[in-house]
Amino acid sequence: MKTDIQIPEVTEVFMAIVKEYNEDFRCDDWNAYIINNKEVDLEMVLIVSKGYDEDQLTETSLLRHKIEKLPAKSFAKVELMQEAVLKLSNFFNVTFFEGNKMFDKKYLFEKGTIKEGALRMIPLLNKKGILMK
Numbered sequence: 001m002k003t004d005i006q007i008p009e010v011t012e013v014f015m016a017i018v019k020e021y022n023e024d025f026r027c028d029d030w031n032a033y034i035i036n037n038k039e040v041d042l043e044m045v046l047i048v049s050k051g052y053d054e055d056q057l058t059e060t061s062l063l064r065h066k067i068e069k070l071p072a073k074s075f076a077k078v079e080l081m082q083e084a085v086l087k088l089s090n091f092f093n094v095t096f097f098e099g100n101k102m103f104d105k106k107y108l109f110e111k112g113t114i115k116e117g118a119l120r121m122i123p124l125l126n127k128k129g130i131l132m133k
Contacts, residue, residue, distance in 0.1 A: 010105035012037040018129030030081040042070040045096040051088035
């Protein structure tokens, strides 16, 4: 029965952690973004995120986000990443519909990878961050 279920491979959908200046609070914030680099809209995007450290048996609460429609060649801010969470491994599970097909992909930012030295320009966002493909 499980072999009958086929979930296609996700391409051109990315998660990024971006460091950007917050005008309201006059400080730098780290934010998670979802990027749709496809030529088609994504519908009913569900994102489940969690931070954890297996060595210290630490984990954050499970956060859930929903985006009704993510247009082609666009992005959306998912959540603010607090400083304490950056020291953990951060996991994002993304599920969405493209047409009548369901897609699912897991993105993992390993512990220690979210840092200033890893920032690179992310073209569609036009901001510096860490991109997970």
